[in-house]
Amino acid sequence: MRDLLGYSDLQLVQKINELEKYGPENDAALKRFASVRSDLSSIAWNSYAAALGGCDAGQMSSTGVMSFALEQGLADRLLTALLESPKTTMRRDDFALGYMATAPDQCAYMNACNEYRELAPSSVELLSEFLSTVGPHLEQCLGHPFRIVSARQFQLMPNNTPAGQHIDGWPVSLRKLFILPKGASRKSGTTWFRGRDGRELVVESEKPIWMVFENSVVWHAPISSEALRPTIELDIVPAQTTSLDPFYAGLAGWYPWFPSQANLLESTRTALQLCYLGENDKKSWVSRLLRRATN
Numbered sequence: 001m002r003d004l005l006g007y008s009d010l011q012l013v014q015k016i017n018e019l020e021k022y023g024p025e026n027d028a029a030l031k032r033f034a035s036v037r038s039d040l041s042s043i044a045w046n047s048y049a050a051a052l053g054g055c056d057a058g059q060m061s062s063t064g065v066m067s068f069a070l071e072q073g074l075a076d077r078l079l080t081a082l083l084e085s086p087k088t089t090m091r092r093d094d095f096a097l098g099y100m101a102t103a104p105d106q107c108a109y110m111n112a113c114n115e116y117r118e119l120a121p122s123s124v125e126l127l128s129e130f131l132s133t134v135g136p137h138l139e140q141c142l143g144h145p146f147r148i149v150s151a152r153q154f155q156l157m158p159n160n161t162p163a164g165q166h167i168d169g170w171p172v173s174l175r176k177l178f179i180l181p182k183g184a185s186r187k188s189g190t191t192w193f194r195g196r197d198g199r200e201l202v203v204e205s206e207k208p209i210w211m212v213f214e215n216s217v218v219w220h221a222p223i224s225s226e227a228l229r230p231t232i233e234l235d236i237v238p239a240q241t242t243s244l245d246p247f248y249a250g251l252a253g254w255y256p257w258f259p260s261q262a263n264l265l266e267s268t269r270t271a272l273q274l275c276y277l278g279e280n281d282k283k284s285w286v287s288r289l290l291r292r293a294t295n
Contacts, residue, residue, distance in 0.1 A: 001029045001030065001033060001275070002025040002272075002275075004016070004272060005269070005272060005273065005276075007184055008267070009265035009268070009269055012265075012268055012269055012272070013097065013098060013264060013265060014097070016030075016033070016268060016272075017097050017098070020034075020062060020101065020173065021092065021093035021095075022093060025104045025105065025180040027170070028273070029120075032275050033271055033272055033275050036271040036272075036275055037257060037267070037268065037271040037275050038100075038257075040258075040267045040271050041100070041171065041257045041258060041267070042171050042269060043143045044257075044258045044259060044267060045171035045173055045174065045238075045258075046050065046171060046172075046173070047239070047257060048173075048238060048259040049144075049171075049173035049238050052144055052145075052238055052240070053144070054144075055142070055144050055173040056173075056240050057143045057144075058140065058141050058142045058143020058144065058173075059140055059141045059143070060141045060142065060143075060212065060213075060214070061143065061195055061196070061213065061220075062196065062197060062220035063196055063199075064193075064195050064213060064214040064216070064217050065193050065195055065201065065211065065212070065213035065218050065220075066141055066211060066212055066213070067203065067205070067209050067210070067211035067288060068134075068137075068209060068210055069207065069208070069209060069210070070179065070181065070207075070208035070209050070210050071133075071182070071208075071285065072207070072208060074126070074129065074130060074133075074208075075181040075182075075208030076129075077126055077182070078123070078126050078130070078179060078181045078232060079181040079230055081120065081122045081123040081126055082117055082123060082153045082155075082181070082228070082230055082232065083117075084120070084122070085117040085118045085119070085120040085122075085123060085153065085221060086117065086118045086120075087115060087116065087117060087118075088116050088117065088118050088251065089107075089111045089116060089251075090102060090107045090110045090111055090114075090116060090251045090252050091107060091251070091252060092107050092252060093252075094250040094251045094252045095166065095249060095250040095251075095252045095253030095254075096249040096250055096253045096255070098256055098257055098258070098261075099150075099249050099250070099253040099254065099255065099256055099257065099265045100170075100253075100254045100255050100256075100257055101250075101252045101253050101254065102252040102254070102293070107252065111221070112157070113156070113157055113224075114119040114154040114155065114156060114157060115154055115155040115157055115228060116152065116153075116154045116230075116251060117154060117155075119151060119152065119153060119248050123153060123232075124151075124246055124248070125244070125279040126243065127151060127232070127234070127246040128244065128246060130149070130179065131234075131244040131245075131246065132209075132244055134210065135242060135244045138177070138212065139242055141212060141281065142212070142236070142238075144238050144239075144264050145238070145239045145240060145241050146236045146237065146238060146239050146242055146243075146249050147236070147237060147239040147242065147243040147245075147247075148234050148235070148236060148243070148244075148245065148246050148255075149212045149235050149236070149237050149247055149249060149255050149256055150234070150235040150248070150249040150250075150253050150254055150255060151232065151234050151235070151246045151248055151249075152232075152233050152251055153230075153232045153233070154230075154231055155228035155229060155230050156189045156222055156224055156228065156229040156231060156233065156235075157224060157226055157228065158189065158224055158226050158227055158228055159224060159225075159226060164217065164221055165192070165194075165219050165220070165221045166217045166220070166221065167215065167216050167217065167218070167219055167220070168216045168218065169216055170215065170216040170254075170255065171216070172214065172216050172217055173237070173238050174215070174216065174235065174236065174237050174238075174255055175212055175213065175215060175235075175236045176212070176213055176215040176216055176233060176234070176235055176236070177210065177211070177212045177233070177234040177235075177236055178191075178210065178211050178212075178213075178231055178232070178233055179210045179231070179232040179233075180203075180205070180208065180209050180229070180230070180231060181207040181230055181232070182205070182208065182210050182212070182229070182230055183206050183207050183208055183209055184203045184205055184209070184221065185203075185204045185205065185206060186202065186204070186225060186227060187225055187226075187227070188221045188225055188227045188229050189223065189224050189225040189227060189228070189229030190202055190203045190204065190222075190225075190229070191203050191220055191222050191223060192220060192221045192222075192223055193213065193218055193219070194216060194219040194220075196214070196218060202223065207237050211274070212236070213223070224251065226243075230259060234246065235254055235255055237255055237259070238259075
């Protein structure tokens, strides 16, 4: 991959995107690059959050998970739109440029755990209505402005063995929001959490709810049951000003590697350069990046 350094910044990002979508799944050089990029991504998002005044002072910072009632009429319309949307599957090539995406070998597992539905225009319109209603309250919960960087809808498959207790490994200022139009319970399928206060919680609600949680801080695990559990997921990042527009980044796309386009162009090149530097040079580069992130 060293020869890619001769490309322009944008061409380099596009070529990496192409390799990750269609290239060999076990390319050692690409995996080395991806590991370095992931480290730079965390540095960039941590620096961005710090520049906003920190992202750990909102109402949810004590527990890391909060849930709220969802108006029944809106829940019914969201559920109808979900069920009327065509079934689909997660594919390794279905993610936006510059996005962290599901690893190729994980797509089959995700499809076994979830029955995915296309995000039809009717669902997007209803998500906009939902966000316009809860947006100010959500900003208070988070403690900072935010934007939606990805959205998907699915049903948690019944009688399955989904992921065990885990955290997602994203930059910690990023969060997930679930809309559960039929509620969640051990009977219908739910989620287990261990809050930041150490208390364990299994969501139990026969009525519609929505919830937001720190998916890379709070340990959690889906619990399947004998029924399909309808779920709409929104992934949230810090922003300078709040945007309530839902964004679809592809079914396999989760969040932008970097807070801005300029960060993406610069840091993609930096990640590839680091792959071909000696250890002393790498330490120097990383020291400079860390100083930049904390200044």
